[in-house]
Amino acid sequence: MRVEVLAVGTELLLGQIVNTNAAWLGDQLAAAGADCNFHQVTGDNHTRIVMALRDALARGEGVIVCGGLGPTHDDITREAIAEVMNVPLVRDEAVVARIRSMFEGRGRSMPEVNARQADVPRGASVIDQALGTAPGLICGVGRKVIYALPGVPYEMTEMFTRGVLPDLRRRMTERGEAGVVLSRVLRTWGLSESALAELLQARIATLDLEGANPTIAFLASGMEGIKVRITAKAVDSPSAAHLIDNEEREIRQLVGDVVFGVDGETMESVVAGLLEHRGLTLAVAESLTGGMVASRLVAVPGASRWFRGGVVAYDSAVKYELLGVPEGPVVTRDAASAMAEGARRALRADVGLALSGVAGPDEQEGRAPGTVMIALAGEPGGTGVGSGGAVELHLPGDRERVRQYATTSALDLLRRHLMGRDR
Amino acid sequence: MRVEVLAVGTELLLGQIVNTNAAWLGDQLAAAGADCNFHQVTGDNHTRIVMALRDALARGEGVIVCGGLGPTHDDITREAIAEVMNVPLVRDEAVVARIRSMFEGRGRSMPEVNARQADVPRGASVIDQALGTAPGLICGVGRKVIYALPGVPYEMTEMFTRGVLPDLRRRMTERGEAGVVLSRVLRTWGLSESALAELLQARIATLDLEGANPTIAFLASGMEGIKVRITAKAVDSPSAAHLIDNEEREIRQLVGDVVFGVDGETMESVVAGLLEHRGLTLAVAESLTGGMVASRLVAVPGASRWFRGGVVAYDSAVKYELLGVPEGPVVTRDAASAMAEGARRALRADVGLALSGVAGPDEQEGRAPGTVMIALAGEPGGTGVGSGGAVELHLPGDRERVRQYATTSALDLLRRHLMGRDR
Numbered sequence: 036m037r038v039e040v041l042a043v044g045t046e047l048l049l050g051q052i053v054n055t056n057a058a059w060l061g062d063q064l065a066a067a068g069a070d071c072n073f074h075q076v077t078g079d080n081h082t083r084i085v086m087a088l089r090d091a092l093a094r095g096e097g098v099i100v101c102g103g104l105g106p107t108h109d110d111i112t113r114e115a116i117a118e119v120m121n122v123p124l125v126r127d128e129a130v131v132a133r134i135r136s137m138f139e140g141r142g143r144s145m146p147e148v149n150a151r152q153a154d155v156p157r158g159a160s161v162i163d164q165a166l167g168t169a170p171g172l173i174c175g176v177g178r179k180v181i182y183a184l185p186g187v188p189y190e191m192t193e194m195f196t197r198g199v200l201p202d203l204r205r206r207m208t209e210r211g212e213a214g215v216v217l218s219r220v221l222r223t224w225g226l227s228e229s230a231l232a233e234l235l236q237a238r239i240a241t242l243d244l245e246g247a248n249p250t251i252a253f254l255a256s257g258m259e260g261i262k263v264r265i266t267a268k269a270v271d272s273p274s275a276a277h278l279i280d281n282e283e284r285e286i287r288q289l290v291g292d293v294v295f296g297v298d299g300e301t302m303e304s305v306v307a308g309l310l311e312h313r314g315l316t317l318a319v320a321e322s323l324t325g326g327m328v329a330s331r332l333v334a335v336p337g338a339s340r341w342f343r344g345g346v347v348a349y350d351s352a353v354k355y356e357l358l359g360v361p362e363g364p365v366v367t368r369d370a371a372s373a374m375a376e377g378a379r380r381a382l383r384a385d386v387g388l389a390l391s392g393v394a395g396p397d398e399q400e401g402r403a404p405g406t407v408m409i410a411l412a413g414e415p416g417g418t419g420v421g422s423g424g425a426v427e428l429h430l431p432g433d434r435e436r437v438r439q440y441a442t443t444s445a446l447d448l449l450r451r452h453l454m455g456r457d458r
Numbered sequence: 459m460r461v462e463v464l465a466v467g468t469e470l471l472l473g474q475i476v477n478t479n480a481a482w483l484g485d486q487l488a489a490a491g492a493d494c495n496f497h498q499v500t501g502d503n504h505t506r507i508v509m510a511l512r513d514a515l516a517r518g519e520g521v522i523v524c525g526g527l528g529p530t531h532d533d534i535t536r537e538a539i540a541e542v543m544n545v546p547l548v549r550d551e552a553v554v555a556r557i558r559s560m561f562e563g564r565g566r567s568m569p570e571v572n573a574r575q576a577d578v579p580r581g582a583s584v585i586d587q588a589l590g591t592a593p594g595l596i597c598g599v600g601r602k603v604i605y606a607l608p609g610v611p612y613e614m615t616e617m618f619t620r621g622v623l624p625d626l627r628r629r630m631t632e633r634g635e636a637g638v639v640l641s642r643v644l645r646t647w648g649l650s651e652s653a654l655a656e657l658l659q660a661r662i663a664t665l666d667l668e669g670a671n672p673t674i675a676f677l678a679s680g681m682e683g684i685k686v687r688i689t690a691k692a693v694d695s696p697s698a699a700h701l702i703d704n705e706e707r708e709i710r711q712l713v714g715d716v717v718f719g720v721d722g723e724t725m726e727s728v729v730a731g732l733l734e735h736r737g738l739t740l741a742v743a744e745s746l747t748g749g750m751v752a753s754r755l756v757a758v759p760g761a762s763r764w765f766r767g768g769v770v771a772y773d774s775a776v777k778y779e780l781l782g783v784p785e786g787p788v789v790t791r792d793a794a795s796a797m798a799e800g801a802r803r804a805l806r807a808d809v810g811l812a813l814s815g816v817a818g819p820d821e822q823e824g825r826a827p828g829t830v831m832i833a834l835a836g837e838p839g840g841t842g843v844g845s846g847g848a849v850e851l852h853l854p855g856d857r858e859r860v861r862q863y864a865t866t867s868a869l870d871l872l873r874r875h876l877m878g879r880d881r
Contacts, residue, residue, distance in 0.1 A: 048494050050485030051677055055476050057499065062473030071471050072506055074499035076480070083495055090513070218472065229569040232530040239531065252502070253530055254469050255610060264474065319770075325756025326749025329770040333748025336819055336857060344776040347742075347752040347768035349761065353805055357767075382776055396759055431564055432589060434759060436612070 036207050037095030038069045041087050043102035043112055044186055045078035056101050056191055063195060067203060068215045068268070070095075079103060084115035092119070092179050097206070099199065102186030104169035106149040116174050116181055117156040124154040130161060134168045162198030166190045171198050180206065217275040218266040220254075221286060222300060223293040224447045228255050231263065234289050249282045258439035259301070263290075295450060302446045303331045309453040310341040310386075317449075318384035319345035320358055320374040322365065323394040323407065327442045343384040348374065354391075357381065365391050366402045368410065368425035375412035375425075387412040390445050394434045405430040407441045409448050459630050460518030461492045464510050466525035466535050467609055468501035479524050479614055486618060489689070490626060491639035493518075502526060507538035515542070515602050520629070522622065525609030527592040529572045539597050539604055540579040547577040553584060557591045585621030589613045594621050603629065640698040641689040644709060645723065646716040647870045651678050654686065657712050672705045681862035682724070686713075718873060725869045726754045732876040733764040733809075740872075741807035742768035743781055743797040745788065746817040746830065750865045766807040771797065777814075780804065788814050789825045791833065791848035798835035798848075810835040813868050817857045828853040830864045832871050 040060045046052050057074040064071040073094065077083045084103070091098035103112030117124045130153035138145040152169050155161060162171030167190040172183035182199045184191045207213065223231065232239075232253060239251055249267035256262055265282045269275035287294055296305045310317055319328050329345040332338055346357055354360040358377030360370050371391045379387030388411055395404025410425035426448065430440045463483045469475050480497040487494040496517065500506045507526070514521035526535030540547045553576035561568040575592050578584055585594030590613040595606040605622045607614045646654065655662075655676060662674055672690035679685050688705045692698035710717055719728050733740055742751050752768040755761055769780055777783040781800030783793050794814045802810030811834055818827025833848035849871060853863045 047481070048484050048497065049488050049675075050481035050483070051675065053476055053478055053481045054497075058470070058473035058476045060473070061471050065472045072501060072503070073510070074471060074477070074497075076497035078495060080495070087496070218474075220474065227569075229529045229571050232571060233569055252468055252532055253528075254467075254474065255528070256475075257610070257612070262474075264469065264472075266472075321749070323756070324753070325761070325765075326744070326752030326768060326770060327756075329749030329772070330747070330753050330861075333746070333750075333770075333772060333817075333861070334858060338748070339772065342748075342772050344772040344780075345749060345770035346780075347749060347756075347770065349752075349756060349765050349767040350805075353767040356806075357804060381780060382773075383779075394756075429564055431560075435757060436589075438753075438757070 036069050036097060036203070036210055036212055038064055038071055038097040038099060038203070039091040039095055040064075040071060040074045041084075041091060041098055041100040042074070042076045042186070043079065043084055043100060044076070045109075047076045047102075048078050056186065056188055059188070059192060060099055060101070060195065063200070065216050065218065067200065068207065068212065069097075069203065079109040079111060081111055081115055081118075084112060085118050088115060088119045088181060092176060092181070096178070097180045097182070097203070099182045099184060099195075101184045101191050104152065104171075104183060104185050106146070106152055106168070110151070112183055113151075113154050113156065113172070116159070116172065116183060119181065120156050120158065120174055120176055122157040125157050126150065127153045127155045127161060130155070130170055133164065137164075137168055162194055164190075164194075165197070166193055173198070173202055214268055214270050215272050215275050216266060216268050217272065217279060218264055219279050219283065220298050221263040221265070221283065221294045222260055222296040223263060223290065224260040224295050224302065224443055225293045226261065226290070228253050228261050231261055231290060231293075235263075235286065238285060238289060249278050251282070251286070257436075258443045260295070260443065292451070292454070295447065302443055302450065303335050306446050306450050306453070307332070307335040307338065307341065309450060313453060315385040315453075316341050316343050317386050317388060318343045318378040318382035320378035320387065320389040321345060321347050322349060322354070322374075322391040324390050324438050324442050324445070325349055327438055328388065328390065328445055331442060331446070343382040346378055346381065364400045366393055366400045366406060366408060367391075368408050368427060371408035371410035371425045372412065375410040379412045385413065386449070388445055388449050390441055392437075392441060394437045396434060403429075404434070405432070405437050407437070407444070409441070409445045411449060411452055459492050459520060459626070459633060459635055461487055461494055461520040461522060461626070462514040462518055463487075463494060463497045464507075464514055464521055464523040465497070465499045465609070466502065466507055466523060467499075468532070470499045470525075471501050479609065479611060482611070482615060483522055483524070483618065486623070489639060489641045490623065491630065491635065491637060491691070492520075492626065502532040502534060504534055504538055504541075507535060508541050511538060511542045511604060515599060515604070519601070519633075520603045520605070520626070522605045522607060522618075524607045524614050527575065527594075527606060527608050529569070529575050529591070533574070535606055536574075536577050536579065536595070539582070539595065539606060542604065543579050543581065543597055543599055545580040548580050549573065550576045550578045550584060553578070553593055556587065560587075560591055585617055587613075587617075588620070589616055596621070596625055637691055637693060638695050638698050639689060639691050640695060640702060641687050642702045642706060643721050644686040644688070644706060644717045645683055645719040646686060646713065647683040647718050647725065647866055648716045649684065649713070651676050651684050654684055654713060654716075658686075658709065661708060661712060672701050674705070674709070680859075681866045683718070683866065715874070715877070718870065725866055725873065727758050729869050729873050729876070730755070730758040730761065730764065732873060736876060738808040738876075739764050739766050740809050740811065741766045741801040741805035743801035743810065743812040744768060744770050745772060745777070745797075745814045747813050747861050747865050747868070748772055750861055751811070751813065751868055754865060754869070766805040769801055769804065787823045789816055789823045789829060789831060790814075791831050791850060794831035794833035794848045795835065798833040802835045808836065809872070811868055811872050813864055815860075815864060817860045819857060826852075827857070828855070828860050830860070830867070832864070832868045834872060834875055
């Protein structure tokens with residue numbers, strides 16, 4: 036069943052709020068096995084809401100419209116739906132009574148304008164309001180359907196789950212579409228999108244021959260790396276999960292350990308898990324990233340179990356004095372290694388991680404912006420993390436991007452070292 | 459001129475990423491005086507991209523399509539535009555050469571698949587790529603226009619500003635839509651959206667009586683504070699700027715020094731300017747923010763002129779050992795003051811700024827999540843920044859939000875102190 040999403044609200048068109056509702060609904064529809072091929076946004080304008088609803092119903096079998104169910108003059112989704120259904124609006128006194136009692140429950144009397152929220156296109160059924168005053172609507176249009184939900188995200192999600200999803204599932208079963216669509220995201224770091232695509236080219240061609248189930252898609256996500264999404268359709272969840280499991284295995288064989296996590300796992304949460312598993316504590320020393328590495332690590336709840344802290348040695352003198360780096364150039368592998376060892380010692384941690392480099396826009400010590408040294412230090416014989424090993428990177432982009440990529444690259448280096456000893 | 463926004467990407471339909479590009483473009487189009495009546499999202503599907511482009515051009519005079527300009531098999535926006543224009547794609551060897559040199563600049567050779575990014579619909583002009591490998595496109599369709607931009611937000615915004623906006627302005631002038639709409643954003647920190655709205659209520663009512671020119675809008679922007687946008691229409695830029703200047707004066711009188719900056723000014727860039735103006739250097743000590751304060755300061759180009767560095771004292775022992783904080787509870791005003799003084803001394807800076815507190819989800823030392831102490835320390839008699847002054851805040855939200863709000867609050871405290879001595 037093809038179901039579109041229409042968000043109504045001039046504030047969305049003007050960019051004053053971001054359309055998170057569409058993303059949430061898109062995710063829900065995919066999980067329910069419905070095909071969502073279009074999202075639309077339009078303003079509080081009768082003609083354009085009608086046009087958008089008609090386009091959606093012409094292209095598919097259903098549409099979820101959110102927003103425009105409030106009490107004020109610019110809330111006109113009810114009127115637009117009635118026009119598409121070619122029926123009048125009828126005030127539902129039971130709904131009026133419920134709105135009135137919601138106000139009275141808060142010790143207030145219902146403003147008369149709120150009675151408009153009880154107007155229902157003739158023939159539509161009501162999804163009782165629970166969290167706000169606006170009820171939802173299920174509006175049959177021939178054999179197709181318009182679902183109307185409030186625009187406030189927490190009202191919308193509750194009402195979708197309680198009132199829309201069961202109706203949608205029933206319709207899909209009647210249509211003989213009992214299947215599900217599942218997807219899983221493999222998160223990678225260290226290869227460009229095109230390099231990943233080349234590694235997976237033959238596999239994608241094979242899948243296309245087999246009817247493209249599962250499918251593979253790429254998503255470049257800045258300092259979060261390149262995501263590889265596997266999507267599978269099947270008659271039920273276990274079958275879809277089985278298809279995805281097999282595909283994940285194929286992909287991991289082809290791309291190797293650039294896959295650092297799955298779905299909601301972040302680079303920092305993976306590193307956190309490895310440190311905790313090994314019982315190691317960490318300290319960092321940062322120059323160009325200026326605290327970004329530490330900040331991402333602290334974002335993981337429970338960081339106090341393995342994170343000691345860090346030194347932001349932005350000025351070279353701080354590197355010499357606080358970290359014991361020998362005086363001289365600091366954009367070198369040796370300086371980064373000395374920083375890692377200095378942080379480890381000064382903060383009494385098992386492992387030290389350090390970055391030094393040139394964020395730009397100007398060069399430093401004759402090195403170009405994007406030149407970054409990353410080093411690890413570990414207690415000799417203790418942690419298994421080798422001391423003194425440092426890598427040199429050349430990262431593209433502006434100051435902010437160099438800093439972000441340096442941060443993820445440093446965490447990835449640590450991840451690889453921690454994993455290497457586990458094998 | 460009516461210009462729609464079309465975002466292309468199956469990941470948007472599936473809700474794996476939120477369509478922030480549409481919000482940003484909607485804001486930009488409104489500021490440019492263009493009418494944006496529809497946003498659409500569709501997947502990586504040729505037929506549907508073509509349909510969406512045709513719908514947009516039928517309803518208006520232009521469309522901005524973002525996404526689908528990457529190198530892989532599912533990037534097909536170029537092909538769809540060519541079909542709408544009814545022309546073939548022609549490979550632009552100058553663009554290929556530029557992509558190749560971008561790869562070689564990073565010491566890599568260009569994967570052959572990237573050459574696809576140089577395919578241009580015949581008759582379209584290219585917006586040179588600057589930050590990524592995908593060029594943008596300006597595609598005339600009769601007297602209408604399709605602008606194609608990459609989907610990666612930072613590439614998209616840069617290319618819109620540099621390549622699309624001037625072309626759009628030129629077309630609007632040719633159409634006799636020569637009026638200009640200018641807007642200016644006053645950036646505030648320290649008042650809620652509703653508190654700001656109450657202070658400005660009477661002023662907004664007056665503007666409405668005068669025909670709502672300029673208009674005032676609020677935009678809550680998380681750790682960047684609440685933005686107050688003034689938008690004015692006039693026959694030319696100087697007249698619009700004059701209206702905005704007057705309105706800015708009115709608003710500043712009503713809300714006072716919660717306004718920390720204008721337009722692109724960030725809290726950290728304002729603090730940087732004040733430190734540089736006063737010839738002072740800064741060091742920070744952070745606990746719950748874990749480097750976030752330092753990282754935002756380092757984001758300002760030229761930070762080395764006034765930023766010495768910082769200590770991320772996440773573990774309490776690091777506070778005692780590295781910063782000389784007396785042993786005992788650390789979520790106290792005294793501990794924060796000792797941290798500020800410790801950072802100032804250890805990193806030999808003029809001013810020390812410190813944060814200690816509870817990010818959550820668990821409480822610490824019997825203090826609830828959201829409890830945050832911020833302290834400043836200055837060289838006695840030297841900087842004019844008083845020592846030992848510390849404030850206690852109670853911030854709402856989850857771990858990430860507490861850390862973000864604590865960061866901006868700390869920078870704002872420093873801003874106010876630095877400004878106080880200038881008066």
